[in-house]
Amino acid sequence: MATNDNIGPKRLVVGAHYGLRDWLAQRVTALVMVAYTVILLVSFLTGQNFTYEGWAGLFAQQWFKLISAVTLFGLFFHAWVGVRDIWMDYVKSVGLRLTLQVATIVWLIACAAWSVQILWSV
Amino acid sequence: MSEAVREAPKKERPEFRNIHVTELSNYRLPLAGLVSILHRISGLTMFLLLPFVLYLLEQSLRSEISFAYYQGIVSYPLVKLIILALVWGYLHHFCAGCRHLIMDMHIGLAKEQARHSAASVLAVSLSLTAIIALKLFGVF
Numbered sequence: 001m002a003t004n005d006n007i008g009p010k011r012l013v014v015g016a017h018y019g020l021r022d023w024l025a026q027r028v029t030a031l032v033m034v035a036y037t038v039i040l041l042v043s044f045l046t047g048q049n050f051t052y053e054g055w056a057g058l059f060a061q062q063w064f065k066l067i068s069a070v071t072l073f074g075l076f077f078h079a080w081v082g083v084r085d086i087w088m089d090y091v092k093s094v095g096l097r098l099t100l101q102v103a104t105i106v107w108l109i110a111c112a113a114w115s116v117q118i119l120w121s122v
Numbered sequence: 123m124s125e126a127v128r129e130a131p132k133k134e135r136p137e138f139r140n141i142h143v144t145e146l147s148n149y150r151l152p153l154a155g156l157v158s159i160l161h162r163i164s165g166l167t168m169f170l171l172l173p174f175v176l177y178l179l180e181q182s183l184r185s186e187i188s189f190a191y192y193q194g195i196v197s198y199p200l201v202k203l204i205i206l207a208l209v210w211g212y213l214h215h216f217c218a219g220c221r222h223l224i225m226d227m228h229i230g231l232a233k234e235q236a237r238h239s240a241a242s243v244l245a246v247s248l249s250l251t252a253i254i255a256l257k258l259f260g261v262f
Contacts, residue, residue, distance in 0.1 A: 027223060027226065030219050030222075030223065031223070034216070034219075034220070037216070052185075052186045052189040052190075055182060055183070055189070056183055056189075059183055079165075079168075079169050079172070082162075082165045082166075082169070083165075083166070083169055086162065086165075086166060111172055111173075111176060114176055114180075115176060115179075118176065118179055118180045118183060121183070121184065122183050
């Protein structure tokens with residue numbers, strides 16, 4: 001039998017999920033969303049054309065489509081980490097928790113596909 | 123020494139458990155705890171309203187007709203209330219999230235400072251929500 005070196009002071013605290021990756025992803029995606037909020041606010045405060053043309057014109061630009069998509073993907077990842085935490089904290093039954101987690105992932109992937117369709121239909 | 127310890131009468135040790143759901147109503151959370159649970163509630167609210175937001179985005183972008191239709195939808199008072207819930211959720215989650223990011227840099231971790239920043243989160247998010255509510259319902 002191989003000896004288990006992964007205990008005590010030798011225990012690896014990163015590298016095998018231990019939560020750091022999700023924690024970091026949540027922070028990074030949060031910063032992306034803050035940046036997007038600032039961009040939206042600036043374009044709202046400097047905007048003059050508050051009609052359909054102005055709104056669709058903003059989303060018609062390729063760079064805006066791309067940053068919107070990146071932000072939305074970040075949001076879905078962020079939501080996954082947060083909602084998973086909620087299921088882990090409150091749902092004690094393993095079967096039910098797994099079901100909810102799978103449903104959350106499926107739902108968020110569907111939302112990601114939907115948002116791509118919305119963004120690139122303008 | 124060890125015998126003295128052994129012979130000491132066993133004291134009833136207090137037992138602490140997580141509070142039960144039924145005890146929630148008479149448990150007063152500290153301000154930071156209130157911000158924390160509202161962070162969670164606002165996050166879950168926005169997650170649940172995600173299809174509504176994507177639907178509105180789709181309607182607003184699809185065509186000029188659907189844009190007008192979208193404007194019609196958001197003029198219903200009930201829809202305005204849902205949007206206001208979203209606005210509050212977003213603002214609270216945003217402010218509490220920024221507080222988290224600052225605390226991640228080991229700033230403001232002391233008890234009093236954390237209490238103050240929690241109060242600021244509530245003050246900023248609630249007053250901005252109030253302003254947007256007045257705007258949304260056409261007060262100004």
